[in-house]
Amino acid sequence: MKQEIAFIQSEELKVKPKADSLGFGKYYSDYMFVMDYHSEKGWYEPRITPYEQLILDPAAMVFHYGQAIFEGLKAYKTADGTIQLFRPEKNMKRFNESCDRLCIPQIDENFLLKAIKELILIEKDWIPEGDGTSLYIRPFIFATEPYLGVRPSHQYKLLVILSPVGAYYGDQLSPVKIYVEEQYVRAVIGGVGHVKTAGNYAASMKAQEVAEAKGFAQILWLDAKENKYVEEVGSMNIFFKIKGEVVTPKLNGSILSGVTRDSVIQLLKHWNIPVREEKISIEEVFAAHERGDLEEVFGSGTAAVISPVGELNWNDRSIEINHQKIGQLSQRVYDEITGIQLGKKEDPFNWIIKVAQV
Amino acid sequence: MKQEIAFIQSEELKVKPKADSLGFGKYYSDYMFVMDYHSEKGWYEPRITPYEQLILDPAAMVFHYGQAIFEGLKAYKTADGTIQLFRPEKNMKRFNESCDRLCIPQIDENFLLKAIKELILIEKDWIPEGDGTSLYIRPFIFATEPYLGVRPSHQYKLLVILSPVGAYYGDQLSPVKIYVEEQYVRAVIGGVGHVKTAGNYAASMKAQEVAEAKGFAQILWLDAKENKYVEEVGSMNIFFKIKGEVVTPKLNGSILSGVTRDSVIQLLKHWNIPVREEKISIEEVFAAHERGDLEEVFGSGTAAVISPVGELNWNDRSIEINHQKIGQLSQRVYDEITGIQLGKKEDPFNWIIKVAQV
Structure with missing residues (x-):
């Protein structure tokens, strides 16, 4: 996929939560990555936009026949200020395996990883610093076509949202x-x-x-x-x-x-x-x-x-x-x-x- | 549930499709029934509104952890102009069984059936006449809370949408x-x-x-x-x-x-x-x-x-x-x-x- 990723600037940025109140999956960063799919166009219009509400038809197939998959990975900031990912290519590969099993059109793994990197760079100030914290990355795809017959959807949306998180079970490992x-x-x-x-x-x-x-x-x-x-x-x-x-x-x-x-x-x-x-x-x-x-x-x-x-x-x-x-x-x-x-x-x-x- | 069902009038009505071009699940009527749930309020604000796009957070749990259930039933118009349903209480009961299995808060079966009847009365002109045709009724519930931890959502949306349909497999039974x-x-x-x-x-x-x-x-x-x-x-x-x-x-x-x-x-x-x-x-x-x-x-x-x-x-x-x-x-x-x-x-x-x- 050789498409350019468009960037739509946000008019106003959020106040970032404190590192000690993060929890898991409660806060979302200022931007998200979005890409749409139509059976006649393939995946199209990759873009980084302000994190915003989605508009969906009540008949969108995700609500009815459940074609929805996701991945979860994290971005880390090291002591010397390096921003890094942990084996993201494994997540990209599994994402496509999930696509295949649910009859969702596969994505270009390299392109999506590139998009995630771009998004993280824009949102680098959202990567929390502190033990056990990280920026959780959630890529997901779901069916959007408004249709009630049972068959794979012809339209999908892929998003990547970011959430600064603390340690999942709190500060210390506890059995x-x-x-x-x-x-x-x-x-x-x-x-x-x-x-x-x-x-x-x-x-x-x-x-x-x-x-x-x-x-x-x-x-x-x-x-x-x-x-x-x-x-x-x-x-x-x-x-x-x-x-x-x-x-x-x-x-x-x-x-x-x-x-x-x-x-x-x-x-x-x-x-x-x-x-x-x-x-x-x-x-x-x-x-x-x-x-x-x-x-x-x-x-x-x-x-x-x-x-x-x-x-x-x-x-x-x-x-x-x-x-x-x-x-x-x-x-x-x-x-x-x-x-x-x-x-x-x-x-x-x-x-x-x-x-x-x- | 003793709540009144609010009614929000549509400013403009759709042109109805011809009876011979209906197919299944392609067209939707002018109105829908909507009700919301919050763990602190229970099911609230039942209303019949124009069929309209839904606004959802990208982190809405339905996209990630799939709490989504539905029912399917039909309304028929008889030769003498009676509008009728076929065993709808069975669908209401199963709807609640689906709720229970997916940790979705149950609904008042009688109330929902009453709401469906009200909606159908408003949309009675959408019930097609012709062999094998009917007005398909699709009640569904999905999780709306924006949260990425894995647990049952605290917020849901229940909708009922209507779709005039032809015979599922065309005009004649065919093996x-x-x-x-x-x-x-x-x-x-x-x-x-x-x-x-x-x-x-x-x-x-x-x-x-x-x-x-x-x-x-x-x-x-x-x-x-x-x-x-x-x-x-x-x-x-x-x-x-x-x-x-x-x-x-x-x-x-x-x-x-x-x-x-x-x-x-x-x-x-x-x-x-x-x-x-x-x-x-x-x-x-x-x-x-x-x-x-x-x-x-x-x-x-x-x-x-x-x-x-x-x-x-x-x-x-x-x-x-x-x-x-x-x-x-x-x-x-x-x-x-x-x-x-x-x-x-x-x-x-x-x-x-x-x-x-x-």
Whole structure:
């Protein structure tokens, strides 16, 4: 795609929120990237405009047949003023995989990454400085054609919005209580669980609500076919450290292929810590605990990076992991990845893409 | 809910489309019903307004986490000028079941039905007259809160829009070729397949696209766990007539509980035609054909009412049903249901709700 990205200047800029009140996904920057699609034109009119309300027909297909996908990544400002991204090409690639699964026309990955960089440069003052903070980048596409027949839409909108965020779970890593879900399922092989569709998240809320009412922070999803094998935790991938070895569920078509998941695996290999991607049953996890071999459990995702699990509840049985304290490895992985992201640690994997020096 | 429904007059009315060019879901009437929800206020400001564009924040949760549900029903005008609905209370009830599954606050079913009647009365001239035509009614709810954390939205919009429609598949019932899908799945027990979520439809498009490229009109979905039992056809329920007896898959938590499905079952019982709701494998269907016992296959749904199946293709084997002609029973069920809907036949089940005489 060789189109120029138009720029429409905002007449007035917002007051930026304080770094200690950011939370997650509450504030949006002054500008956004927008691009439209029509089946007769392809993707057209890429532009950076003021962050503004969208105008949509009530019959726009997104409201009815749910073609909506997204990505999530972050921009960081290092101590020396470098603005950088963490493996954004992985997000671009997965974005297209989500497109394909939901019959949404694919995008030019390089072009979108270029657009994101331009947007971030304009919004560089929105990247917060402070531990655990970053500028969250949310690219998303949804169907806009006003039509009520069931088929892929002929019109779409792609946007990228930016939100300055604090650490997802607050200042410190703190282990959470997890409920192993047996009634509801998140996804099944042959479905859409391996890509980032809006509908996946809507479908997951009920189980989360039930678990919260029982006093748990998140749910651990089991596979839909046998209700036996571990899939994900909340909206994160999951890792178990059992007797010095790390195991994470193998990508099987219903598990999301997380960028942080992949980074954790590479990191562990780099450290010569044994790590295996394989089918792991919840029964094996509990048996490992019984033997005293279950040392650490943690989730991985872009929003929280690493989220330690302190307790697992399955079938009315509760097990405590590492005395509800952060495991050494969980902390080490967290420090390393956030260290690389913030330019405090070396980047032997070439994960970092530098956008600019400010 | 005792709120008054406000009415905002339109300054100008549209030119109505001709009855023979309606298609499905292409035209929308002059007015729509709107109601908003805020967690602190409940559902508020019910109003009938001109059909107009919606204004939404780019961070509105529907675009990101997909809380969106809908219903579909129709208003009919009989030869003597009566305006009537077909079992609308079933749609209201299912609407609330969809709400519950997606953590959307429930609505007052009676109030919404009253609002729909008011809207239809205002739009009575939009109900087309002519065989197979009707005014399609689309109630839907979606999340509007601008927030990027994953949890149920605190704000929603409910709308009802109206679309004059022709027969879904054109003038005459015509048997279609169906592809039995083995790779993709529509839904799984523990998921959201039993309710009308937008995401279900987005997830189904890929398989439909692949089947169309192979020359098939629709897909037959199998169960997600064993890839063995018949679930639905396209976005309809399915019936098999085998040696004089009718079988339809039993509601199991992943099959949509269709209003037309229920009506077909009641009608068959009324006619003393044996009908069973049970698990039926695709293997059994093909074996019945082998024995010469598979007499008819048809889909049922609000849009098409009855859609005969002329051919089934499974695992590279194709079988022809009733020589690709409309079966007697399929035609009889279609005539009876559309007859009741249009006031041409008696309504022994009290399915009809009269809205007005014009």
